[in-house]
Amino acid sequence: MSQPPRRILLLDAYDSFSNNLAALLRHTTHAQIHTTKIDTHTLPSLLPLLPSFDAIVIGPGPGTPTNPQDVGIIPYIYSLAAEHVIPVFGVCLGFQSLCLAFGGKISRLPVVKHGQSSVINHTGTDIFRDCGSVDAIRYHSLRAELDEVALRQLEVLATADDGEGENGEVIMAVRHRVLPFWGVQYHPESCCTNLDGARVVENWWALAVEWLVLNKRPASVEIPEEGWKVPLQQRSLQGSATMDTAEKVAELQVEYNVFHAPCLSIVELCELLEVKTRDEFVMLDSSAGHTGQYTIIGVFADHLTETITWRIEEEVVSFQIHGYEKGNARAKREVSLKGVEGGVWGAIAGYMKKKKAKGGDEECPFWGGFMGYFNYESGVMGLGVDVKKPRPGDGAVRRPDISLTFFERSIVVDNVSGKVWVQSIHGGDEDWVGDMSEKVKLLAAMSITPTTTPPNGTISGSNSIVSQQRSNTANGRKLPISTEPVFPSDMLNIKRPLQEPYMENVRRCQHELARGESYELCLTAQTTVDIHHPFTDNQQEKVDSAWKIYKHLRKRNPAPFAGIYKCSTTCLLSSSPERFLSWDRKGKFQLRPIKGTVRKAKADGSTVSRIEAEAVLNTPKERAENLMIVDLIRHDLHGVLDGQEDEDGGVKVTKLMAVEEYETVFQLVSVIEGTMGERMRGELGFTGLDVLQRSLPPGSMTGAPKKRSVEILQEIEGDANAGGLGGERAMYSGVMGYWCASGSGDWSVVIRSMYRFDNEMEGVNERRRVEGEGKVERWRIGAGGAVTALSDPEGEWEEMLTKLNSTLAVFL
Numbered sequence: 092m093s094q095p096p097r098r099i100l101l102l103d104a105y106d107s108f109s110n111n112l113a114a115l116l117r118h119t120t121h122a123q124i125h126t127t128k129i130d131t132h133t134l135p136s137l138l139p140l141l142p143s144f145d146a147i148v149i150g151p152g153p154g155t156p157t158n159p160q161d162v163g164i165i166p167y168i169y170s171l172a173a174e175h176v177i178p179v180f181g182v183c184l185g186f187q188s189l190c191l192a193f194g195g196k197i198s199r200l201p202v203v204k205h206g207q208s209s210v211i212n213h214t215g216t217d218i219f220r221d222c223g224s225v226d227a228i229r230y231h232s233l234r235a236e237l238d239e240v241a242l243r244q245l246e247v248l249a250t251a252d253d254g255e256g257e258n259g260e261v262i263m264a265v266r267h268r269v270l271p272f273w274g275v276q277y278h279p280e281s282c283c284t285n286l287d288g289a290r291v292v293e294n295w296w297a298l299a300v301e302w303l304v305l306n307k308r309p310a311s312v313e314i315p316e317e318g319w320k321v322p323l324q325q326r327s328l329q330g331s332a333t334m335d336t337a338e339k340v341a342e343l344q345v346e347y348n349v350f351h352a353p354c355l356s357i358v359e360l361c362e363l364l365e366v367k368t369r370d371e372f373v374m375l376d377s378s379a380g381h382t383g384q385y386t387i388i389g390v391f392a393d394h395l396t397e398t399i400t401w402r403i404e405e406e407v408v409s410f411q412i413h414g415y416e417k418g419n420a421r422a423k424r425e426v427s428l429k430g431v432e433g434g435v436w437g438a439i440a441g442y443m444k445k446k447k448a449k450g451g452d453e454e455c456p457f458w459g460g461f462m463g464y465f466n467y468e469s470g471v472m473g474l475g476v477d478v479k480k481p482r483p484g485d486g487a488v489r490r491p492d493i494s495l496t497f498f499e500r501s502i503v504v505d506n507v508s509g510k511v512w513v514q515s516i517h518g519g520d521e522d523w524v525g526d527m528s529e530k531v532k533l534l535a536a537m538s539i540t541p542t543t544t545p546p547n548g549t550i551s552g553s554n555s556i557v558s559q560q561r562s563n564t565a566n567g568r569k570l571p572i573s574t575e576p577v578f579p580s581d582m583l584n585i586k587r588p589l590q591e592p593y594m595e596n597v598r599r600c601q602h603e604l605a606r607g608e609s610y611e612l613c614l615t616a617q618t619t620v621d622i623h624h625p626f627t628d629n630q631q632e633k634v635d636s637a638w639k640i641y642k643h644l645r646k647r648n649p650a651p652f653a654g655i656y657k658c659s660t661t662c663l664l665s666s667s668p669e670r671f672l673s674w675d676r677k678g679k680f681q682l683r684p685i686k687g688t689v690r691k692a693k694a695d696g697s698t699v700s701r702i703e704a705e706a707v708l709n710t711p712k713e714r715a716e717n718l719m720i721v722d723l724i725r726h727d728l729h730g731v732l733d734g735q736e737d738e739d740g741g742v743k744v745t746k747l748m749a750v751e752e753y754e755t756v757f758q759l760v761s762v763i764e765g766t767m768g769e770r771m772r773g774e775l776g777f778t779g780l781d782v783l784q785r786s787l788p789p790g791s792m793t794g795a796p797k798k799r800s801v802e803i804l805q806e807i808e809g810d811a812n813a814g815g816l817g818g819e820r821a822m823y824s825g826v827m828g829y830w831c832a833s834g835s836g837d838w839s840v841v842i843r844s845m846y847r848f849d850n851e852m853e854g855v856n857e858r859r860r861v862e863g864e865g866k867v868e869r870w871r872i873g874a875g876g877a878v879t880a881l882s883d884p885e886g887e888w889e890e891m892l893t894k895l896n897s898t899l900a901v902f903l
């Protein structure tokens with residue numbers, strides 16, 4: 092007779108590492124892991140479910156075990172009546188709660204440990220059986236102390252010696268002397284805890300099963316669906332997207348021309364497409380090495396190109412078709428989100444569900460599809476955190492929190508090989524593809540100088556990204572980087588955050604870290620640049636500096652994830668170095684968080700060398716900052732890719748803390764990858780959008796644990812003097828990128844960028860016009876950095892300025 096599966100209940104205390112623990116449990120125990128939040132159930136609703144489980148694991152989390160709101164149902168687990176007792180393994184907050192439940196005392200560590208490793212001294216017995224030398228990662232501000240009375244109930248299995256100058260000896264693991272309860276203070280699931288450190292989970296499971304057998308606990312029964320409160324299986328956005336039955340899935344045939352144009356200038360190409368005079372222009376631009384290879388331009392077509400926008404406050408999503416006169420009834424429709432599963436995300440997924448592109452060139456990353464942004468607040472909403480209202484800058488004109496344009500026509504340039512694709516998924520669009528190809532070829536031909544182009548049109552030596560990047564080249568020659576500001580300084584009014592309030596915010600963050608509320612907080616601030624345009628008689632003339640500024644930006648701060656999104660009352664200009672999330676057509680996912688920054692320019696005018704940068708980035712402070720985000724990102728990815736009982740996303744860290752060089756900074760970068768299984772992508776209808784939605788906002792911009800950190804930052808970032816917008820970040824800290832109708836996607840973190848709202852510009856204009864001073868437009872630039880317990884406020888201020896200046900430099 093086959094045994095029923097073993098099941099473990101994982102209680103998640105709103106941490107950003109819980110899914111890593113679930114993955115480790117799944118691999119080592121081969122049991123089914125079911126996760127629920129610490130406050131989903133009350134004791135009466137949980138008790139009837141307990142026979143369905145063989146053990147409970149209580150995860151880490153922010154806050155303190157003495158605060159009922161931070162621990163929810165946890166204390167009840169340790170005080171279950173004898174007939175309900177079940178084996179338990181507590182990690183960090185779960186461990187501290189175990190100690191507290193049996194007489195231990197919780198206090199603050201004099202020196203907190205977040206993302207740092209320690210040698211664990213252990214007994215070599217019990218859950219440490221066969222564990223050799225344990226090197227483990229710690230994320231805690233609090234400690235458990237056990238006096239004689241508590242020690243009668245709990246046995247210490249491991250400690251770490253932090254030295255008398257720090258915390259002295261800190262308890263790292265305990266077990267109850269009679270009951271089947273174990274706990275560890277360190278994080279066995281961290282990717283930098285060694286194998287011997289993770290082995291405790293395997294040993295615990297063996298001991299737990301032994302206890303189950305000895306105590307003749309009956310085999311677990313099926314989980315009753317009702318009473319469980321959360322769906323046992325996650326649903327995909329497309330799986331739940333309702334489709335108009337009249338509408339059918341359209342197979343969109345890609346028509347394309349591909350040719351070599353190695354001397355094509357991206358700037359000239361944009362100008363050919365009338366970037367200077369158009370109200371709307373969208374381009375994802377790669378103007379420097381590493382991950383940056385392609386430039387993708389979405390080409391607007393009258394009466395065809397559609398933009399989807401949504402604002403958090405609204406219960407409708409708007410669809411606007413490009414090119415109609417204002418007021419034309421066909422230009423815009425609004426669709427109610429009432430009853431739409433997945434809300435605006437479900438609506439976006441449903442839109443894409445009907446569009447499947449085929450027949451494009453596999454080598455080309457984008458065939459047609461969505462390009463646009465999700466701002467920071469749209470991600471915050473998804474965490475179940477309220478967005479602060481009223482939002483600054485709000486005015487008469489609608490400012491979307493999500494804006495995505497569906498492009499049927501596009502031009503893609505491979506900046507390494509010089510290949511160009513002109514493509515359309517509109518069907519019957521050969522004429523446009525043909526005409527546009529001719530125009531682009533002609534433009535490229537005009538730039539060609541015989542010395543740089545081989546006669547047969549192929550390119551030699553194209554294997555180095557850097558050597559073939561054409562960002563700062565014209566006709567193959569490297570241009571000197573222009574240091575001319577875009578506008579004369581008397582036209583500008585720049586308002587930077589003030590140093591003292593910013594440093595005070597760093598200290599406030601550190602206070603929260605000391606209290607155990609967070610392990611790392613990415614503090615940010617915003618700078619405004621007002622451009623005062625001289626008065627002209629023609630007030631209708633549109634102030635458009637965007638292209639002028641962008642051209643400078645791509646020269647001054649070349650970046651792999653640069654871009655322009657000028658559409659629907661907002662304009663975003665980015666020169667981001669950071670990929671957030673990409674996925675290919677076969678379901679392979681990649682995240683590439685950056686954490687750890689060194690400025691290249693030294694005070695004496697010389698430049699920091701790579702070796703010097705590596706020395707700085709190899710310190711415990713920088714490595715800890717990066718590791719915390721790596722563990723958080725692993726959690727985000729595991730959360731979706733391992734979501735189904737029989738699915739294993741194979742989440743792996745493929746690059747840990749590599750030093751990468753950019754125009755003005757060195758950065759510490761890690762790469763995390765995973766795969767979405769065929770069943771998930773096929774039958775269950777999961778797409779990259781599911782991963783994107785559940786991973787926003789980017790962890791590198793929040794800190795860990797994500798939810799609590801976001802709440803804390805909303806409070807701290809309110810102060811206007813410190814560059815706060817009342818807790819709002821808007822486009823900054825969001826993501827920008829594409830979701831191709833072929834199934835792939837690539838999204839960057841919106842940093843080293845600037846953005847503008849039309850209403851802000853016009854609001855100021857009106858006043859200025861009356862005063863006869865002309866027009867004013869306002870750009871905002873966000874910048875910040877991760878604050879940890881090891882940060883120094885002055886250093887954080889400098890780091891924020893370094894990042895700010897990589898973008899602000901175009902105005903200086």
Ligand SMILES: C=C(O[C@@H]1C=C(C(=O)O)C=C[C@H]1O)C(=O)O
Nearest residue numbers: 686687688791842874875876877
């Ligand atoms: C906050 C910013 O950057 C983020 C913070 C980093 C850090 O703390 O080292 C590095 C890259 C980004 O994830 C910014 O550029 O404004």
Ligand SMILES: NC(=O)CC[C@H](N)C(=O)O
Nearest residue numbers: 151152183184232233607
């Ligand atoms: N990782 C954790 O669970 C941390 C627990 C607690 N908030 C502390 O800081 O000590």
